[in-house]
Amino acid sequence: MSLLVDVTAGRGSFTLEVCLDVPAGEVLAVLGPNGSGKSTLLDVVAGLLAPHRGEISWKGRALSTATGRLVPPSERRVGLLGQDPLLFPHLTVRENVAFGLRARGKRDALARADGWLDRLGVASLTDRRPRQLSGGQAARVALARALAAEPEVLLLDEPLAALDASAAPELRHLLGEVLRETGLTTVLVSHAVLDAALLADQVAVLREGQVVERGPRAEVLGAPRTAFTAAFVGVNLVPAGFGGLRPAPRASRAKVTKLRFRPAAVVVSEERDRRENSWEATVRWLEPVTGGVRVRLATPDHPDVLADVDAASVSHLSPGARVWAHVPAEAVQPL
Numbered sequence: 192m193s194l195l196v197d198v199t200a201g202r203g204s205f206t207l208e209v210c211l212d213v214p215a216g217e218v219l220a221v222l223g224p225n226g227s228g229k230s231t232l233l234d235v236v237a238g239l240l241a242p243h244r245g246e247i248s249w250k251g252r253a254l255s256t257a258t259g260r261l262v263p264p265s266e267r268r269v270g271l272l273g274q275d276p277l278l279f280p281h282l283t284v285r286e287n288v289a290f291g292l293r294a295r296g297k298r299d300a301l302a303r304a305d306g307w308l309d310r311l312g313v314a315s316l317t318d319r320r321p322r323q324l325s326g327g328q329a330a331r332v333a334l335a336r337a338l339a340a341e342p343e344v345l346l347l348d349e350p351l352a353a354l355d356a357s358a359a360p361e362l363r364h365l366l367g368e369v370l371r372e373t374g375l376t377t378v379l380v381s382h383a384v385l386d387a388a389l390l391a392d393q394v395a396v397l398r399e400g401q402v403v404e405r406g407p408r409a410e411v412l413g414a415p416r417t418a419f420t421a422a423f424v425g426v427n428l429v430p431a432g433f434g435g436l437r438p439a440p441r442a443s444r445a446k447v448t449k450l451r452f453r454p455a456a457v458v459v460s461e462e463r464d465r466r467e468n469s470w471e472a473t474v475r476w477l478e479p480v481t482g483g484v485r486v487r488l489a490t491p492d493h494p495d496v497l498a499d500v501d502a503a504s505v506s507h508l509s510p511g512a513r514v515w516a517h518v519p520a521e522a523v524q525p526l
């Protein structure tokens with residue numbers, strides 16, 4: 192009883208090759224950088240893009256097979272909420288939400304639309320036109336429209352990416368509530384780790400059209416298996432023995448194969464750091480993070496290490512600079 196997606200699909204020179212299943216009632220977050228194929232994946236599941244090969248099925252019923260598209264998008268009971276809300280500009284908010292229900296001949300379309308608008312906190316906007324809405328309001332209306340159509344599978348394409356920092360947290364929280372209440376089987380794609388952390392049961396990581404990692408949320412985010420995922424979710428994951436690092440003592444005697452530590456635990460200095468758990472590294476690049484700067488450090492023959500430092504201390508950290516990194520033993524978790 193699940194959504195099964197085992198397909199190869201392409202757009203131009205890009206190829207998506209994935210095998211994923213989402214148990215009914217669960218939320219799968221698909222994380223990946225821009226261009227990794229997240230929107231392509233949703234388009235294939237929604238039936239907007241035909242796969243070259245493979246099969247998509249929902250609860251054992253084939254939606255698409257190798258011989259061609261079987262079930263047209265309008266009959267899939269799959270709701271796609273794209274990156275753009277795409278509300279009809281000439282219709283009111285209420286008419287937008289009721290549109291699909293009316294098209295299916297539902298007599299209580301307007302009442303149901305009002306119900307969803309109320310649930311999503313935008314009941315006061317029912318008579319407005321889309322151009323009179325803020326980005327956050329339009330996102331809520333678009334979500335109401337997707338839910339009002341009573342899909343069995345919900346596909347969300349970066350539902351919060353276009354929202355500003357004041358609107359996104361509230362809608363993320365509301366989305367979490369609605370997903371739990373409705374128990375909808377959901378594929379949510381995002382480049383933001385927080386969306387997966389708060390909304391997903393399972394997480395898959397997409398890189399250049401391929402799934403590089405897949406598992407329960409806590410495992411993928413907390414103890415990623417690949418360096419790509421670790422860098423993407425913002426944890427340092429290095430092999431045991433890296434830089435002579437000693438972790439904090441661990442109760443279990445199981446063999447330690449990897450060490451994990453947070454970027455905020457890493458101290459970067461220009462001068463040689465003679466403390467234990469210090470190593471020499473080269474600055475690869477700097478990027479902004481909320482409240483500071485993230486420095487990517489290269490060590491020969493090892494994965495990069497991320498360090499979060501405050502903006503006042505970065506003047507000497509240009510790419511190529513030789514520095515010393517230190518992480519206290521108590522901040523290093525053995526895995």
Ligand code: ADP
Nearest residue numbers: 202203205223224225226227228229230231232
């Ligand atoms: P994501 O949603 O993860 O950012 P997309 O699925 O939109 O990635 O895109 C994956 C790849 O497919 C990108 O390399 C992009 O340039 C390419 N692509 C997307 N849409 C089209 C299209 N209509 N025609 C050709 N290539 C496309």
Ligand code: MG
Nearest residue numbers: 229230231348
């Ligand atoms: Mg996209």
